[in-house]
Amino acid sequence: DAGVIQSPRHEVTEMGQEVTLRCKPISGHNSLFWYRQTMMRGLELLIYFNNNVPIDDSGMPEDRFSAKMPNASFSTLKIQPSEPRDSAVYFCASSQQGLYTEAFFGQGTRLTVV
Amino acid sequence: DAKTTQPPSMDCAEGRAANLPCNHSTISGNEYVYWYRQIHSQGPQYIIHGLKNNETNEMASLIITEDRKSSTLILPHATLRDTAVYYCIVRVGQGETSGSRLTFGEGTQLTVNP
Numbered sequence: 001d002a003g004v005i006q007s008p009r010h011e012v013t014e015m016g017q018e019v020t021l022r023c024k025p026i027s028g029h030n031s032l033f034w035y036r037q038t039m040m041r042g043l044e045l046l047i048y049f050n051n052n053v054p055i056d057d058s059g060m061p062e063d064r065f066s067a068k069m070p071n072a073s074f075s076t077l078k079i080q081p082s083e084p085r086d087s088a089v090y091f092c093a094s095s096q097q098g099l100y101t102e103a104f105f106g107q108g109t110r111l112t113v114v
Numbered sequence: 115d116a117k118t119t120q121p122p123s124m125d126c127a128e129g130r131a132a133n134l135p136c137n138h139s140t141i142s143g144n145e146y147v148y149w150y151r152q153i154h155s156q157g158p159q160y161i162i163h164g165l166k167n168n169e170t171n172e173m174a175s176l177i178i179t180e181d182r183k184s185s186t187l188i189l190p191h192a193t194l195r196d197t198a199v200y201y202c203i204v205r206v207g208q209g210e211t212s213g214s215r216l217t218f219g220e221g222t223q224l225t226v227n228p
Contacts, residue, residue, distance in 0.1 A: 004157075033216075043158070043201075043218035091157050102148075103216060105157030 004106035006092050012112045018080040021109045024073055025094030033103060034067055034077050035091040043091070049075065050097055082113045118202045123223040126196075132189040134222050136202030139183040146205050147178060148216065149187045151198040158201065158218070161187065192226045199223050 005024040013019050025032050033048040047057040052069045060067070064083070069075040079086055089110050093103040119137040126132040138147065148163040162169055162176045164185075169176045175188040189196055201221040 035218075042220055045217065093157070102160035102163070103158075105159070108155075108157055 004092055004094050004104050006090075006106035006109050008109060009107065010110045010112075012114065013082055015083055015113055016081045017113075018078065019082045019086075019111060019113075021077040021090050021092075021111070023075045023077070023092030023106060025075070025092070026104055027073070029094035029096050029104075030072065031095045031097045031101075031103075032069060032075050033093040033095075034075070035093065035105075036088045037091060037108075038088045046077070079111075082111075084113045087111055087113050118204055118219055120200070120202050120219065120222045122220065123225070125225050125227060126189075126192045128194060128226050128228050129191055132192040132196065132224055132226070134187040134189075134200050134202075134224060135184065136187070137184045138202070138204045141182050141204050147176065147182075147185050148203040148205055149174070149176065150201045150203065150216070150218075151196075152201070152221070153195075153198040161200075192224075194226050194228065197224060197226045 004026055007022045011019060030051050034046040035043050036046055037043045044059055046059045047067045048055055049069045052072060065079055067077045077090060089108045091105050091108045093105040095101045095103040117140060146163050146165050149161040150158040151161055152158045162171055162174050164176045164178055166178055166182055176185060178185045199221040201218050203216050205216060
């Protein structure tokens with residue numbers, strides 16, 4: 001398996017534009033997580049899904065952020081409109097559902113909003 | 115999930131053992147100790163986890179004290195490639211729907227010197 005695949009790896013956009021980040025989890029994994037990492041706040045969990053259903057989105061910063069998982073092999077994180085403070089590295093991770101399983105992270109998307 | 119305390123930074127000579135401590139004095143009986151690391155510009159990587167017995171795998175050993183209030187991650191022969199931020203995470207299982215929800219602290223920056 002190629003691991004968790006995120007795209008794009010880098011994104012530069014202007015303030016006010018819509019940004020869509022994409023994630024393909026590892027085949028067979030049924031839990032998916034979106035994290036954001038900044039120097040100030042470290043790694044923060046934004047939202048996670050089990051079996052394509054959002055379980056906890058309490059980490060989503062505000063209504064400008066939305067995440068979907070239309071099927072087991074694809075998820076998106078959308079920011080509309082984007083702001084400079086959204087600049088961060090966004091990681092997607094997947095795991096098999098359960099108590100003892102490890103999470104596998106993608107390489108991340110570095111987002112810069114100017 | 116229980117809070118963890120780690121030193122912000124440590125140094126280790128190449129080829130020597132690296133011992134990374136973690137305090138989790140409020141850990142509950144059903145909480146596991148997980149270790150992840152993040153090499154610069156990459157996604158976090160799972161290392162090892164345990165409940166109360168010491169654990170060893172191809173990457174590291176995990177020593178958990180008898181009262182489970184602290185643990186130590188041991189990299190037996192550190193290499194330059196082990197330079198990374200190491201995260202100690204205590205995670206409670208909330209049943210099969212919890213997935214692998216992980217709450218990251220600030221971690222320990224381990225620098226392996228030649």
